[in-house]
Amino acid sequence: MTTVTFVLASRSPRRVQLLREQGYVFDCLPVDLPEVPGPGEAPLAYARRLALDKARAAQARSGRPALGADTDVSIDGRILGKPRDAEDACAMLLALADRSHQVISAVALVDGSREAVIATTTEVEFVSLDRAQALAYWASGEPADKAGAYAIQGLGGRYVRALRGSYSGVVGLPLAETAELLAQFGIHPGPAASV
């Protein structure tokens, strides 16, 4: 069987690692797009749009099948992307404290004129947190490039009391759904990792 390869339209080390661990063979082609929600744009529609725009841009530049993804935190219909600074991160973490929010991850695959997008929504419940804890967490450097200002796979894992949905989706790439999407386009892991 010939292995079809693709480009990953991402500079996220988490996405690269998750896909490599699954045995996929791909090249990275990060694209920089403005990540700003349109007026009244719902969190799910926003994540799907960005994933598709990232994949389209990488496909146009490479001429190869391209995978793009976007992860956002949503609380009360509000979209929390990456924090701008310490105050922004603190405000996000305090908004998440002691209640549940949703993490939306959208993944798009574009191959010529063929396009498909999937998305997962994962419910995450946080423990309570105070401002001093939020600021100390910010000082660790971990929240800076993470949607919602936390990383479930890192120090931020201690804030997660419960989760319902896709753990890998929270980290940035829902593995089961992404594998299904890639398979629809004839893309499978390398032979050594096909399980």
Ligand SMILES: Cc1cn([C@H]2C[C@H](O)[C@@H](COP(=O)(O)OP(=O)(O)OP(=O)(O)O)O2)c(=O)[nH]c1=O
């Ligand atoms: C909630 C959460 C998010 N994140 C990360 C996943 C994404 O990398 C990031 C959200 O930003 P994204 O804009 O989705 O992705 P990115 O800018 O890191 O990478 P690219 O656009 O080049 O693909 O937050 C975690 O790593 N852990 C978490 O628990």
